[in-house]
Amino acid sequence: MSPTDVKPEAAPADMITLPEKVEMKKTREGFGRALVDLGEQDPRIVVLVGDLKESTMVHFFAQRFPERFIQVGIAEQNMMCISAGLAAMGKIPFLATYGAFASCRSADQMRVTVAYSNLNVKIGGAHGGISVGPDGATHQAMEEISIVRSIPNMSIIVPCDFWETYKATIAAAKHDGPVYLRFGREDVPVVTDKDTPFTFGKGEVFAEGTDLSIIACGVMVYEALRARETLATQGISARVVDLHTPKPLDRALIERCARETGAIVTAEEHQVNGGLGGAVSEVVVQTAPVPMELVAVLDRFGQSGKPAELMDAFGLRAKDIVAAAERVMQRKRSRA
């Protein structure tokens, strides 16, 4: 679906309006496809994997460009530093593994060798979020935003769907410096299309609203759009912002949301401590303090289950955003 296929009803200016039934597609496939297209355009693109070729969908690249594909085996520390060496010689390496290992197993290597050297390494962290499902807590990466955001020179993008992951991957290649890309495992709703604008480091207002702003990243952008529909039926006008790049952070847009709508709900499939909600909180208190509610994983480990069950159980649904919006509206009203 694309904005042009669908006649927007509620808010004519909205960039995104969801049809009733939305196409489902894996974000990681956007990563895998973009790598192939990048490989066609730029001989400096090199892809590395830590024994997870298909899960991370770098097998597309491996098939097309076997001579520029490096299997590193189960050695994430090594992979991070090999990428640094490749970047030092002018290559543009993309490494791929699960986000839990990309962000934690090679954190020191990311900090010292990659980030401190400011080398042009791109880190593909697959299987972010509780929606990873049956593999359970160890494989459900939910700390990446906090970790990566704390390291100087690093950037992190958390795209919302297949197309945005595709664009984020292309944008990461164009950006000169280390970038962490976080994407998920499951099929998730495709809310953008090929032509939806995407700018590295800039949030995108997907739908206008005046009473509060829902600032989301990853699959929670879809849930936010759905929450907005419900809120509209209650007479609450919610702006939905796709803040796909927790770092560098679009501080101006966050401040604008705080000032214009006076209340903010953040939504992320990530630990509540130091994630997107934390990043937005930091800007809000420093610019325009307004009530906020944070929809996120409440400082607990994940567990096995079906992705949908877990999204429900961990409070990461449109209805949870709606409830948070109601709370924040009440707080906003009681201040006025």
Added chain:
Amino acid sequence: MSPTDVKPEAAPADMITLPEKVEMKKTREGFGRALVDLGEQDPRIVVLVGDLKESTMVHFFAQRFPERFIQVGIAEQNMMCISAGLAAMGKIPFLATYGAFASCRSADQMRVTVAYSNLNVKIGGAHGGISVGPDGATHQAMEEISIVRSIPNMSIIVPCDFWETYKATIAAAKHDGPVYLRFGREDVPVVTDKDTPFTFGKGEVFAEGTDLSIIACGVMVYEALRARETLATQGISARVVDLHTPKPLDRALIERCARETGAIVTAEEHQVNGGLGGAVSEVVVQTAPVPMELVAVLDRFGQSGKPAELMDAFGLRAKDIVAAAERVMQRKRSRA
């Protein structure tokens, strides 16, 4: 010095009042001394080190209890998991290395093996902060609060001086669950004494004030107390809170500060993204949104230099807190 030695002038109720000249002592020595005392009391205490016996000051323990001391060599990943195994068998292991390595090199091991298992492992992260000095950026750990805070089941304490590090170490041993202790390298002002209250998970109001609250941890508590003196001369009454435990966070105290003083400055020797300032921001926007300013390292790597030079250059001095307090007061006034 102790509160009873000094006659408080400005605010009779203050827990801490600084004399003109303050004794200087290393926080890491508080760690090393406490380990010996713990060892005397509890045979379950075991200490591990990664080839940094004297820098982390566990040599005191090693001398006293060689039979309960484990040299692991340069293998931080191994050390984290060995500690997990010891804890699984009922020991109370304290591991010691530089904070850069404790938090990053063994982050995956901390997350999966220690925290997910909720094992009783205590992590001593030495050399936190820019004040590490001449060793430079790689050895100046400034991401620990963000990283540790994002991992469920983990706690983190950032004590402000020798005595508080001593007490934090004792408190960590008493707490059932994994705890990260962050302390520094240099001699720093001793602002507390043997009897100053310390409760794990609770902040301490070191000095009362009504116009704003300065919430600090680590060596910045001293700077905050000095800043308060300067602010007092400008007719600004600043509360100083020693928030030594960024996790579990004393949310009630933060909310109280926001409500009672209407403005907050946080101060930490740590990256600005996701650290103490981030933790406080998250609570403030969710409870009582008030203007805040964050004094911290502004998302840049450290560098070599003398500790004092670096504290100046990185804006981590009383004067920087004063400037932040002036900014926040102006914002507070313009809202009223």
Added chain:
Amino acid sequence: MTLNTLSANDISVGHAPGRLAWPVEMLKAKALHIRRDIITLLAKAQSGHSGGPLSSTDFGTALFFHELNVDPTNPRWPERDFWHFSIGHVTPVIYSLMAERGYFPLKDLMKFRSFDGHLQGHPSKHDTPGIEVSAGSLGQGLSVCCGVAMASRFDQHPRRIYCVMGDGEQEEGQIWESSMFAAHYKLDTLCGIIDYNRKQIDGDVEDVIGIKPLADKWRAFNWNVIEVDGHDIPQILAAFAAAREHKGQPTVILAHTIMGQGVSFMADDYRWHGKPPRMDEAEVALKELGTSYAEWSARLLAN
């Protein structure tokens, strides 16, 4: 295969506390039951790993039903031996071994990886009684076992410690950190077992990142190395016995196995590393193993 020594309904005999020291024929019968458990629980969950669990079944059975001194109803019994699977992804075999040994009811296996069960995709101390340390990120388990061995030494407790590793897992540097540590401290109560099935997720280990000559590596790290056919129970028992006898060095058993062993269409095929059989495939597999899904799931649910 023969069941003449142990029928499918002889369940409680496997629950006795202490070191069972079962004879070979009983172990073979139990190994067959374990393989049936693995296929059945995977078919039910439609999620999880087939290959490694089946290659680990024979030495796993020998470990649980011959070698280990444990009390399943009192998992933290102070006298216990310690066992740990560093390859957390082989939960189908871990949980089957645990259930057959009596740590929890067999019927729990039918809730593998399910939201309302206690059997997580990877071993979770928080969820499952008898799991002492969570796992799932490779390379960490041998270090954990070093810690257990040191604790036992401090307590002057003679407990033995067994750590199961993968061959792909040997690519993780932490394995070599713990290997060096264990040899340095002469942790001879420690016995590693490597499921040397020559496969990992992306293919043959030697194609991904070669680990040969693996025995030489461990020897150069000052370990006592024993190589066995990992599907030959007498050889495995002999290796355990030799490991017990060997003093002054930790022992590692290189168990040469076949990924997916016991199910013809899975055997030696890396594509079975991480996926479960579809229900129709499970039926074929269970037929090869002498039962059916209906029969075996009924046995699990009834116990």
Added chain:
Amino acid sequence: MTLNTLSANDISVGHAPGRLAWPVEMLKAKALHIRRDIITLLAKAQSGHSGGPLSSTDFGTALFFHELNVDPTNPRWPERDFWHFSIGHVTPVIYSLMAERGYFPLKDLMKFRSFDGHLQGHPSKHDTPGIEVSAGSLGQGLSVCCGVAMASRFDQHPRRIYCVMGDGEQEEGQIWESSMFAAHYKLDTLCGIIDYNRKQIDGDVEDVIGIKPLADKWRAFNWNVIEVDGHDIPQILAAFAAAREHKGQPTVILAHTIMGQGVSFMADDYRWHGKPPRMDEAEVALKELGTSYAEWSARLLAN
């Protein structure tokens, strides 16, 4: 020691671009200068590591003034060989080698670790021209060099890659990850050099965590191993030559050295790992090295 082939003022001769291929006597003379530089800059900074830099001086000098094909005035010259110290803490020898080779003025050494200099406590790409990748956390450098070797292979560039490691550093698991990788990909342009000085921060390596038999370990990881006296320049040059000739495997040179070599009161004493000489100690050391602080600091400051 003799300076008859290279006086202390023959500075620019060391700055020529390309592979210098200096003869042994000139290398010995330069190594003496480097040792004087190390002591002088440490005495000035009153911070930094003495032991490892002095044990690495001889092979470091052979590397920079005989073996490496580099252009110091154009550090990113596309034809360059690649060198990297994985032991980032030995900056005193790294910076001395770089300055003597012409990467930056000798006088910069007098601002080692100072706030207003560009010579960080550990190598920083951001600060120092010629440092291609930052370092300071042990165990990471050989992986970096693997990446450089792969990039060079992709570009069909024959550049040689040299990586200096420590012996204590061998305890880091990542060393063995990169070791396995390099052998798997037959990175024969890669040459590791281990400063085998038998010491690390907390004492003798064999007391901390033993790494013996180190040559066997590297051989079991499929490397070509050459052992040399790391203070014998002809042996070092022969090893470099043999490494160049050896095809199909990476080569590691175990350079048997003495921590603190060249200064009597530092030699073979682990307590000199991480501290600088006091000024009075530096004078004694510099006297043993045939100069004085006044003389040598003047040379540095003038160039």
